[in-house]
Amino acid sequence: MGGLLLFVLLLVFIFMGVPVAFAIGLSSTIVILMFDIVSPAFFPRAIMMGIESFPLLAIPLFILGGELMNQGGLSGRLVRLAEALVGHFKASLAYVTILSSCFFSAISGSAPATVAAIGSNVLPEMQERGYPTDYAIAIPTVAGATGVLIPPSIPFIMYGLTSEVSVGRLFLAGIIPGILFAIGYAITARVLYSRRKLDLPTIPFNFKNACIAFKDAFFSLLAPVIVLGGIYGGIFSPTEAAAAVCLYAMIVGTIIYRQFTFKTLVESFRKSVVTSATVMCVVAFAIAFARIVNLERVPALVTELLYGVTESQVVILLLINLILIIIGLFMDTTACIIILTPVLAPIAESFGIDLVMFGVIMVANLAIGFCTPPLGYCLFVASGIGKVNIEVVIKAVIPYFISMLIVLLLVMFVPALSLTLPGLAFG
Numbered sequence: 001m002g003g004l005l006l007f008v009l010l011l012v013f014i015f016m017g018v019p020v021a022f023a024i025g026l027s028s029t030i031v032i033l034m035f036d037i038v039s040p041a042f043f044p045r046a047i048m049m050g051i052e053s054f055p056l057l058a059i060p061l062f063i064l065g066g067e068l069m070n071q072g073g074l075s076g077r078l079v080r081l082a083e084a085l086v087g088h089f090k091a092s093l094a095y096v097t098i099l100s101s102c103f104f105s106a107i108s109g110s111a112p113a114t115v116a117a118i119g120s121n122v123l124p125e126m127q128e129r130g131y132p133t134d135y136a137i138a139i140p141t142v143a144g145a146t147g148v149l150i151p152p153s154i155p156f157i158m159y160g161l162t163s164e165v166s167v168g169r170l171f172l173a174g175i176i177p178g179i180l181f182a183i184g185y186a187i188t189a190r191v192l193y194s195r196r197k198l199d200l201p202t203i204p205f206n207f208k209n210a211c212i213a214f215k216d217a218f219f220s221l222l223a224p225v226i227v228l229g230g231i232y233g234g235i236f237s238p239t240e241a242a243a244a245v246c247l248y249a250m251i252v253g254t255i256i257y258r259q260f261t262f263k264t265l266v267e268s269f270r271k272s273v274v275t276s277a278t279v280m281c282v283v284a285f286a287i288a289f290a291r292i293v294n295l296e297r298v299p300a301l302v303t304e305l306l307y308g309v310t311e312s313q314v315v316i317l318l319l320i321n322l323i324l325i326i327i328g329l330f331m332d333t334t335a336c337i338i339i340l341t342p343v344l345a346p347i348a349e350s351f352g353i354d355l356v357m358f359g360v361i362m363v364a365n366l367a368i369g370f371c372t373p374p375l376g377y378c379l380f381v382a383s384g385i386g387k388v389n390i391e392v393v394i395k396a397v398i399p400y401f402i403s404m405l406i407v408l409l410l411v412m413f414v415p416a417l418s419l420t421l422p423g424l425a426f427g
Helices: 002-015 020-035 042-051 055-071 074-086 092-108 111-128 133-148 154-163 167-173 175-195 207-232 238-256 262-295 298-309 313-328 333-350 355-369 377-386 390-397 400-413 416-426
Strands: none
Touching (some): 002 020, 002 262, 020 042, 055 092, 055 154, 055 238, 055 262, 074 207, 092 175, 092 207, 111 133, 111 377, 133 154, 133 355, 133 377, 133 390, 133 400, 154 167, 154 355, 167 175, 167 238, 175 355, 175 400, 175 416, 262 333, 298 333, 313 400, 355 416, 400 416
16 A cells, blocks of 8 residues: 555646656655654665665766867867768658767766757758748757767666666666667658658768768767776776776866866856756655655556566566656656666566566667657757757657667567677676
């Protein structure tokens, strides 16, 4: 009874417009006081114990690293390299946006950060070349969602910590699905380009210019190599990799690109502190909430209920995906992962679903939530960058949901897409 009330109160508070972190805290406190599950002191202790975790340091560090990359001029160079490579195709700037989003995702690990960094560089150019505003605004919005699939990924770190699955395996597992999402976006953008009968200027391919752009962006491209090479080479952990990214971004932005001033550095730290404080507040309350969920035996009760309904792995996967998509509409991705992983991961495991693959499925579902109202962070970031109403952004991204769902189904029913790379690396 307490477990059911816990989730009911959480949804009620969220629908009332209470901030997610406070909604989690209020629902947990009410259930503790009503049912005398544990001492009232349990919740604050659980919050403090939950955030006293070395791996959690990776979250604010990756957020800071992404902000330093953006302010240090690395994101702009990635955009120019992408344009040199694919700028000669029709719908060229759509491909540029998607490709540069993939590059930047491999640095920041954050969907909203990718939308902000790439969108602010590409949208003005798309508008100047005559791309319709709604067409242009949709592409960085959805492309930024690949930021949570292409490593390093903050949601993968959270899932790994919560489910005790190797973060290194999760990082590798997200690469192929992330690329498939990007391909799906590119195909959708090209189809929309043709249906709207657009014929906009392109830049002829020039090998010399491509080499110059590659040279200029070399140090930007080196960042994900340092992160992933360091992790898989056993040089440092994901948390240490995040610290290395911050140091590397400061060195490159200050000494090599010379983009940093005292003012831009202060602004980078200010933005990352605000974002990190918001995220970590949600993380702290969600960890305590998840412990109460376990005390109430919610995972075991839900597993028994589902076994009474079906024993089909396919049906279970479809049910879980439906639950994740619906909850992703209303709840922060970080909170979703911390709260739902202890409930859903045991269910998936009991039905024979690999937990690495399940992590990719879970994060892919919640990536879709970044682009869906009412809580889609990428929608609000894109709306602010493009200076358009949120309704325009929502309508513009609707066609891309078809490609999202197709890729999601592929990831669900073709385990090799998620498990091949971890299998090759780890056996």
